[in-house]
Amino acid sequence: MAENNPHILVVDDARDVRDPLIRYLQKNSFRATGAESAAAARKLLRTRSFDFVVLDVIMPGEDGLTFCRYLRENGEIPVLFLTGKTDEVDRIVGIELGADDYVVKPFNPRELIARIGAILRRVKALPPRLKASVPPRVQFDRWVLDSVRRELLDERGVGIPLSAGEFALLSVFVERPKVVLKREDLLDLTSGREALPFDRAIDNAIMRLRRKLEAHPRFPQIIKTVWGGGYVFAAEPVIL
Amino acid sequence: MAENNPHILVVDDARDVRDPLIRYLQKNSFRATGAESAAAARKLLRTRSFDFVVLDVIMPGEDGLTFCRYLRENGEIPVLFLTGKTDEVDRIVGIELGADDYVVKPFNPRELIARIGAILRRVKALPPRLKASVPPRVQFDRWVLDSVRRELLDERGVGIPLSAGEFALLSVFVERPKVVLKREDLLDLTSGREALPFDRAIDNAIMRLRRKLEAHPRFPQIIKTVWGGGYVFAAEPVIL
DNA sequence: CGAAGTTGACACATTTTGTTACAAAGTTAG
DNA sequence: CTAACTTTGTAACAAAATGTGTCAACTTCG
Numbered sequence: 001m002a003e004n005n006p007h008i009l010v011v012d013d014a015r016d017v018r019d020p021l022i023r024y025l026q027k028n029s030f031r032a033t034g035a036e037s038a039a040a041a042r043k044l045l046r047t048r049s050f051d052f053v054v055l056d057v058i059m060p061g062e063d064g065l066t067f068c069r070y071l072r073e074n075g076e077i078p079v080l081f082l083t084g085k086t087d088e089v090d091r092i093v094g095i096e097l098g099a100d101d102y103v104v105k106p107f108n109p110r111e112l113i114a115r116i117g118a119i120l121r122r123v124k125a126l127p128p129r130l131k132a133s134v135p136p137r138v139q140f141d142r143w144v145l146d147s148v149r150r151e152l153l154d155e156r157g158v159g160i161p162l163s164a165g166e167f168a169l170l171s172v173f174v175e176r177p178k179v180v181l182k183r184e185d186l187l188d189l190t191s192g193r194e195a196l197p198f199d200r201a202i203d204n205a206i207m208r209l210r211r212k213l214e215a216h217p218r219f220p221q222i223i224k225t226v227w228g229g230g231y232v233f234a235a236e237p238v239i240l
Numbered sequence: 241m242a243e244n245n246p247h248i249l250v251v252d253d254a255r256d257v258r259d260p261l262i263r264y265l266q267k268n269s270f271r272a273t274g275a276e277s278a279a280a281a282r283k284l285l286r287t288r289s290f291d292f293v294v295l296d297v298i299m300p301g302e303d304g305l306t307f308c309r310y311l312r313e314n315g316e317i318p319v320l321f322l323t324g325k326t327d328e329v330d331r332i333v334g335i336e337l338g339a340d341d342y343v344v345k346p347f348n349p350r351e352l353i354a355r356i357g358a359i360l361r362r363v364k365a366l367p368p369r370l371k372a373s374v375p376p377r378v379q380f381d382r383w384v385l386d387s388v389r390r391e392l393l394d395e396r397g398v399g400i401p402l403s404a405g406e407f408a409l410l411s412v413f414v415e416r417p418k419v420v421l422k423r424e425d426l427l428d429l430t431s432g433r434e435a436l437p438f439d440r441a442i443d444n445a446i447m448r449l450r451r452k453l454e455a456h457p458r459f460p461q462i463i464k465t466v467w468g469g470g471y472v473f474a475a476e477p478v479i480l
Numbered sequence: 481c482g483a484a485g486t487t488g489a490c491a492c493a494t495t496t497t498g499t500t501a502c503a504a505a506g507t508t509a510g
Numbered sequence: 511c512t513a514a515c516t517t518t519g520t521a522a523c524a525a526a527a528t529g530t531g532t533c534a535a536c537t538t539c540g
Contacts, residue, residue, distance in 0.1 A: 164467035
């Protein structure tokens with residue numbers, strides 16, 4: 001897996017905070033993407049992969065604290081709060097919610113970078129047992145995906161080896177069944193890189209996966225093509 | 241241990257901090273040894289015994305916080321941080337990581353000695369600690385790894401000798417099952433050295449281990465390759 | 481010192497992956 | 511309905527990463 005730069009999601013309704021911060025993060029060799037609301041952030045999280053969330057506390061609609069709670073219930077992505085209030089209660093509540101740190105606006109961008117870096121190093125060093133883990137075995141169609149052994153098991157339990165790319169792609173699909181995933185999303189989720197113009201890497205990976213997965217690769221039943229859209233995992237995954 | 245005096249490991253990249261501190265500790269009837277990086281410290285910890293670690297927070301390569309977490313995962317040796325920043329967050333994070341104390345640079349060496357002494361007295365008063373280390377016998381797949389005799393036992397208890405490198409590598413894997421370990425991590429954990437460009441030492445060690453371990457080394461089931469990632473120990477270790 | 485065993489460096493084989501090119505399938509304008 | 515265009519499938523190739531044999535340097539033990 002390409003060890004790419006950490007991808008940071010900046011959630012703030014104020015464009016005059018969000019956009020300069022994204023540019024600053026990108027100048028400091030992070031990947032950064034913005035969302036102007038919790039709802040927009042949820043949507044991005046559904047299809048793309050992030051390593052870190054920078055979150056404004058006060059936003060129209062769902063506020064940052066609520067959204068942070070949701071993030072904590074659904075994973076362990078690190079969260080850093082941006083807060084306008086120096087109010088002590090806000091800080092404590094933020095940390096109790098599971099935030100990893102907070103910065104009071106107006107902030108020094110260099111300090112923000114330093115704190116993000118510190119948290120990412122800390123998280124990277126965490127023992128794996130604490131990390132949000134993919135279920136070890138998932139069944140779908142006539143297969144079982146074993147994510148420890150990184151292979152497919154057929155009905156009789158015979159293992160079919162998967163390459164790293166095939167395993168990564170299939171894992172992404174199994175975790176997001178019945179969602180149309182664009183090529184750029186798949187590329188981001190599997191190798192963490194941006195698509196080049198005329199990038200056919202995903203098409204090839206799909207084809208190679210179908211050859212192992214599908215009974216009749218020319219008429220795929222599990223990974224379907226959405227013309228002009230991308231691909232969908234059409235089977236029903238069951239966690240074992 | 242010939243001497244009963246506590247043995248202190250000083251980890252700091254700055255020689256003009258490290259060396260005077262070591263001399264001062266030795267004058268105060270401690271044994272003291274220096275390391276200029278976390279990697280060097282790991283190597284020393286593997287072969288020598290220490291009672292205390294004095295750790296700089298900011299170092300090139302692996303930083304002190306990350307290294308402290310590693311120490312906490314692998315034992316209960318007391319840690320005191322040296323920090324240049326008076327920043328409150330740094331202090332809290334350091335203590336949360338499991339540090340026993342911290343001292344802000346520039347420090348008064350007498351104060352440092354006093355704090356080390358206090359912590360050692362406190363630790364000594366604790367009930368004899370269970371050494372969080374490799375269990376003497378671990379079973380996985382069709383093998384038992386005997387860490388005392390440093391060899392593999394098959395189902396019938398027949399021993400297969402392991403070389404030092406093979407034993408080190410297998411121990412690292414058994415302690416971290418189901419985690420993809422990069423070549424650089426494996427090199428650090430087994431020999432404590434940095435990888436050279438085009439370093440194939442780990443590949444060789446893996447191959448030699450597979451020949452002893454795997455029923456069909458060409459289709460390994462225990463140590464799997466993750467293309468572009470490293471290797472995973474895919475078996476389930478059971479402590480005996 | 482010499483013999484046996486261990487380890488890393490190197491060379492070359494093999495596998496995996498991305499890129500390119502072109503064919504096949506789907507869509508749209510007229 | 512057909513031609514032009516867009517999008518996807520797939521083979522063939524190239525590039526990158528890994529597997530493995532050989533050999534020399536080094537260790538260990540007597």
